[in-house]
Amino acid sequence: MDHSHRRPLLSRRDLMRLGATGVAGFSLSGWLESLADDAAASPARRCSCILLWMPGGPSQMDTFDLKPGHANGGPFKEIETSVPGVRISEHLPRLARQMEHVAIVRSMTSREGDHSRATYLLRTGYLQQGPIRYPALGSLVAKELGSDDSELPNFVSIAPFRAFNQAAYGPGFLGPQYAPLVVGDATVVVQQPNQAGDFGLKVDDLAAASGVTTEQADARLELWKSLEQGFISRRTTAAAIGHRTAYERAVKMMRSEAVQAFQLNDEPAALRDAYGRNRFGQGCLMARRLVERGVPFVEVNLTGAAGNPALGWDTHQNNFDSVRRLSEVLDPAWATLIEDLKSHGLLDTTLIVWMGEFGRTPRINPNNGRDHFPQAWTTVLAGGGIRGGQSIGRTSADGMTVEDRPVSVPDLLATVCTAIGVDPRKQNMSEVGRPIRIVDKDAKVVSEVLA
Amino acid sequence: MLSAIAVCSVPMRSANALDSAVRAEAGVELDPAALAERIDQHLAARWKADKIEPAPAADDAEFLRRVYLDLAGKIPSVAEARAFLDDRDPQKRRKLVDHLLDRATFPAHFGRTLRDLMAPGATNNLQLQFLMPQFEAWLRLRLAADTPYDKLVGELLTFSSGAAPNVRANPFGGEPSPAVFYQFNEQRPENLAASTARIFLGVQVECAQCHNHPFARWKREEFWGFAAFFSAAGQQQNVFAPVADSSDRRGIQIPGTTTTVEPRLLDGSPPAWESGATKRATLARWLTAAENPLFARATANRLWWHFFGRGLVDPVDDMDEVNPPSHPEILDELARQLVYHQFDVKFLIRTITATQAYQLSSQTTHASQDDPQQFARMPLRSMTADQLIESLAQAAGLEPQPQNVRGAIVNPAGGRSQFMTRFADSGPSRTDYQATILQALTLMNGQLIADATSLTRSENLQAIVEAPFLDTPGRIETLFLATLTRRPSPDELATMQAHVDGADSADGRKQALADVFWALLNSAEFVLNH
Numbered sequence: 017m018d019h020s021h022r023r024p025l026l027s028r029r030d031l032m033r034l035g036a037t038g039v040a041g042f043s044l045s046g047w048l049e050s051l052a053d054d055a056a057a058s059p060a061r062r063c064s065c066i067l068l069w070m071p072g073g074p075s076q077m078d079t080f081d082l083k084p085g086h087a088n089g090g091p092f093k094e095i096e097t098s099v100p101g102v103r104i105s106e107h108l109p110r111l112a113r114q115m116e117h118v119a120i121v122r123s124m125t126s127r128e129g130d131h132s133r134a135t136y137l138l139r140t141g142y143l144q145q146g147p148i149r150y151p152a153l154g155s156l157v158a159k160e161l162g163s164d165d166s167e168l169p170n171f172v173s174i175a176p177f178r179a180f181n182q183a184a185y186g187p188g189f190l191g192p193q194y195a196p197l198v199v200g201d202a203t204v205v206v207q208q209p210n211q212a213g214d215f216g217l218k219v220d221d222l223a224a225a226s227g228v229t230t231e232q233a234d235a236r237l238e239l240w241k242s243l244e245q246g247f248i249s250r251r252t253t254a255a256a257i258g259h260r261t262a263y264e265r266a267v268k269m270m271r272s273e274a275v276q277a278f279q280l281n282d283e284p285a286a287l288r289d290a291y292g293r294n295r296f297g298q299g300c301l302m303a304r305r306l307v308e309r310g311v312p313f314v315e316v317n318l319t320g321a322a323g324n325p326a327l328g329w330d331t332h333q334n335n336f337d338s339v340r341r342l343s344e345v346l347d348p349a350w351a352t353l354i355e356d357l358k359s360h361g362l363l364d365t366t367l368i369v370w371m372g373e374f375g376r377t378p379r380i381n382p383n384n385g386r387d388h389f390p391q392a393w394t395t396v397l398a399g400g401g402i403r404g405g406q407s408i409g410r411t412s413a414d415g416m417t418v419e420d421r422p423v424s425v426p427d428l429l430a431t432v433c434t435a436i437g438v439d440p441r442k443q444n445m446s447e448v449g450r451p452i453r454i455v456d457k458d459a460k461v462v463s464e465v466l467a
Numbered sequence: 468m469l470s471a472i473a474v475c476s477v478p479m480r481s482a483n484a485l486d487s488a489v490r491a492e493a494g495v496e497l498d499p500a501a502l503a504e505r506i507d508q509h510l511a512a513r514w515k516a517d518k519i520e521p522a523p524a525a526d527d528a529e530f531l532r533r534v535y536l537d538l539a540g541k542i543p544s545v546a547e548a549r550a551f552l553d554d555r556d557p558q559k560r561r562k563l564v565d566h567l568l569d570r571a572t573f574p575a576h577f578g579r580t581l582r583d584l585m586a587p588g589a590t591n592n593l594q595l596q597f598l599m600p601q602f603e604a605w606l607r608l609r610l611a612a613d614t615p616y617d618k619l620v621g622e623l624l625t626f627s628s629g630a631a632p633n634v635r636a637n638p639f640g641g642e643p644s645p646a647v648f649y650q651f652n653e654q655r656p657e658n659l660a661a662s663t664a665r666i667f668l669g670v671q672v673e674c675a676q677c678h679n680h681p682f683a684r685w686k687r688e689e690f691w692g693f694a695a696f697f698s699a700a701g702q703q704q705n706v707f708a709p710v711a712d713s714s715d716r717r718g719i720q721i722p723g724t725t726t727t728v729e730p731r732l733l734d735g736s737p738p739a740w741e742s743g744a745t746k747r748a749t750l751a752r753w754l755t756a757a758e759n760p761l762f763a764r765a766t767a768n769r770l771w772w773h774f775f776g777r778g779l780v781d782p783v784d785d786m787d788e789v790n791p792p793s794h795p796e797i798l799d800e801l802a803r804q805l806v807y808h809q810f811d812v813k814f815l816i817r818t819i820t821a822t823q824a825y826q827l828s829s830q831t832t833h834a835s836q837d838d839p840q841q842f843a844r845m846p847l848r849s850m851t852a853d854q855l856i857e858s859l860a861q862a863a864g865l866e867p868q869p870q871n872v873r874g875a876i877v878n879p880a881g882g883r884s885q886f887m888t889r890f891a892d893s894g895p896s897r898t899d900y901q902a903t904i905l906q907a908l909t910l911m912n913g914q915l916i917a918d919a920t921s922l923t924r925s926e927n928l929q930a931i932v933e934a935p936f937l938d939t940p941g942r943i944e945t946l947f948l949a950t951l952t953r954r955p956s957p958d959e960l961a962t963m964q965a966h967v968d969g970a971d972s973a974d975g976r977k978q979a980l981a982d983v984f985w986a987l988l989n990s991a992e993f994v995l996n997h
Contacts (some may be wrong), residue, residue: 121645195905220913221905251830267911387870
């Protein structure tokens with residue numbers, strides 16, 4: 017894979033200049049400058065992964081694995097895509113035109129039909145049992161592909177809905193340095209544009225509290241530094257030093273150019289429109305801006321569409337109306353993301369993963385809904401590291417079983433890892449002193465998906 | 468290694484017949500001071516043999532802050548700190564422990580501690596969090612009534628609910644109840660068995676769920692035999708179904724096989740069925756019996772962990788032959804005395820807090836203290852989210868926000884639950900603290916700190932800044948006491964005073980004091996238990 021076209025956004029000289037003019041605000045002597053130098057000297061960036069996470073479990077029957085003509089099929093029609101023979105829902109027309117970049121895995125199969133357990137499994141690759149706290153995929157990738165001294169965190173989680181299983185969103189035994197930076201907690205429903213037009217997509221507490229001037233903030237940090245040095249000189253342990261490091265990274269980020277990644281106002285209005293003026297669409301745009309600045313793992317959560325409940329994909333009732341509305345949010349955002357990554361030269365090195373914790377029952381329930389269904393469902397990969405324009409596996413005519421090429425959750429995650437250049441067999445030491453592979457040893461990479 | 472195996476495996480195998488030799492050799496019931504002395508002797512003997520130079524004794528301020536965090540779950544107020552630091556009574560440390568064990572803050576804090584032990588992470592779980600206050604209340608009531616730990620665990624393990632809790636109709640009005648322990652484990656026999664073994668016996672058997680345990684002795688059949696105690700006839704595999712128990716003695720089918728295994732205790736002994744007793748009652752009687760050395764040892768080990776951030780066996784839930792205790796004789800003594808004292812948790816707390824080991828400084832004075840297994844220096848421990856928010860509220864004089872149980876859906880971004888979420892990502896262990904960037908941002912710029920350092924909203928700051936009887940050094944000293952539970956060093960005082968005196972107006976000086984307060988609240992010394 018060719019990474020050479022990826023230039024760092026700011027050269028070392030740029031950073032120095034910013035520091036000198038005070039734009040980056042490095043007014044503290046000593047450690048801040050030296051860290052900034054290190055960041056500028058960091059090696060060329062590598063692959064990135066954007067996870068489009070669909071909490072609640074999206075209906076495969078009404079998105080990527082339609083069964084027209086069957087009683088289970090529902091009212092949606094199939095449409096042709098840019099790849100002959102691959103057909104998807106009529107409510108994903110723009111994505112259909114990008115199908116040469118997309119691989120659909122129609123043969124996912126697992127056993128977990130409970131939101132909490134399945135969320136944990138899909139996001140960590142392991143069942144939640146025993147004392148081991150498995151890291152989320154984002155934290156694993158952050159550790160493998162991220163840089164310890166980057167200005168931005170190596171794992172950014174946009175609009176997460178963590179209430180099903182908070183542990184599934186955390187760094188587990190890898191420790192807090194691999195925890196995600198959360199942008200806009202999605203448990204708060206903000207679907208209408210707010211005053212700032214950012215749909216709540218901001219990093220909490222990134223700026224000093226209102227009324228605190230820059231001079232005052234600097235003075236506070238000077239006082240803090242003297243206290244911190246006193247404490248660390250008496251207690252030279254990792255905990256004390258770790259505290260200082262987290263603050264240094266936070267201050268560095270607060271005062272860096274890189275936080276411009278969160279300023280969507282810099283983008284042309286037409287592009288923002290194309291992504292969709294909703295939280296998911298704008299979140300996808302932010303993901304591109306973050307990947308552009310070298311963040312190796314970004315997730316964007318699609319929790320609901322306007323007029324939908326917070327957990328839109330959990331369509332026990334009124335499935336078709338909900339899925340149509342969600343598709344209308346998903347389609348322009350995802351298709352624009354692919355186009356936008358391509359025009360920035362980033363598509364070849366950015367893998368996009370679309371998945372939720374399970375699929376939904378082929379049979380339509382009396383409430384015109386579909387229930388949880390882990391036996392046979394769909395995930396989708398797009399962009400870099402994979403061979404687009406294909407579908408993998410097949411479900412039966414009624415959608416009830418996988419008929420060809422079953423893919424387990426660990427298989428999928430091992431494939432994702434391999435596509436972005438992470439060895440899924442690599443081991444990390446867990447908190448119980450047992451080495452744990454990034455993906456379970458029984459996982460088999462779905463090699464025909466890979467580029 | 469051989470002796471380690473003997474230490475672990477002998478009690479395990481003879482669980483139903485207390486080793487009478489051990490009891491005879493054990494001697495008598497000891498009081499906390501005597502037992503503490505014995506523990507210190509064991510530690511000191513090892514230090515001497517291994518050429519360890521222990522840290523100096525903690526001064527009063529260090530002890531005061533530590534013991535408040537460990538027993539009350541928050542730092543002391545300025546008035547409490549001054550009273551203790553100025554007290555000349557040589558017995559004041561012991562008296563403080565007694566006082567803290569009598570206060571309502573003890574059951575509140577230990578209730579949360581046990582809640583996090585028995586249902587870790589559930590306070591942030593959408594499906595369970597609204598049941599957690601009931602569980603916390605249940606634990607708090609028992610701790611307030613000094614219920615012996617074996618009785619508390621027995622009650623938990625034999626709980627059943629007559630009817631399904633109607634959570635949809637009345638999610639927050641429920642009576643105190645431990646039902647969430649069953650819901651947390653999804654009412655699955657295998658989950659309940661694994662949790663029970665891990666939490667109360669300190670052993671991990673869940674690997675044997677799918678295959679034979681690679682390290683320890685449990686085979687798959689043994690695991691499922693243990694799980695059989697948690698299966699009840701007609702039980703629904705539904706998280707929120709009534710918690711059922713059963714007085715049949717039926718076995719359980721190992722999933723994916725045709726093998727059915729009978730209920731079987733972890734030590735291989737046949738269950739002592741009594742007529743009419745339920746399965747789980749039979750299990751609980753075995754598990755919490757004085758004759759079951761695993762239970763007393765696991766309990767003593769966890770309590771030790773609470774005060775040192777590290778177990779005598781560590782990790783605490785891996786009491787395995789290949790993971791022997793660092794000080795077997797201390798663990799044995801603690802476990803034995805815990806049994807003699809009828810599982811009185813407060814007895815062990817009085818003992819541990821009375822040891823010189825607990826009262827060592829956390830300051831580094833010699834490299835030999837770096838081995839955590841020697842307990843030659845108090846490690847720095849991270850606070851729980853609860854401890855941190857309570858301590859912030861204490862320092863600033865803010866009303867601690869009541870836990871917003873309904874917040875999950877409506878507004879989890881607000882107040883305590885946001886804070887809890889953000890600080891839930893603590894490291895793999897309490898002694899391996901690493902802050903996240905988000906945590907640093909929250910403490911630097913967040914609303915809670917803005918309130919705490921506001922001259923109009925922070926009651927304590929206002930009082931300290933305005934008090935007519937304090938001069939600037941007095942105000943700075945009070946800010947240190949409110950946050951770090953100690954007085955400033957001369958250097959620190961000079962630095963802070965220079966900042967305050969640098970302001971050119973009375974208002975500016977007040978603002979400068981708020982800056983000092985901000986720096987103190989953001990310091991590692993504030994955010995860590997040391």
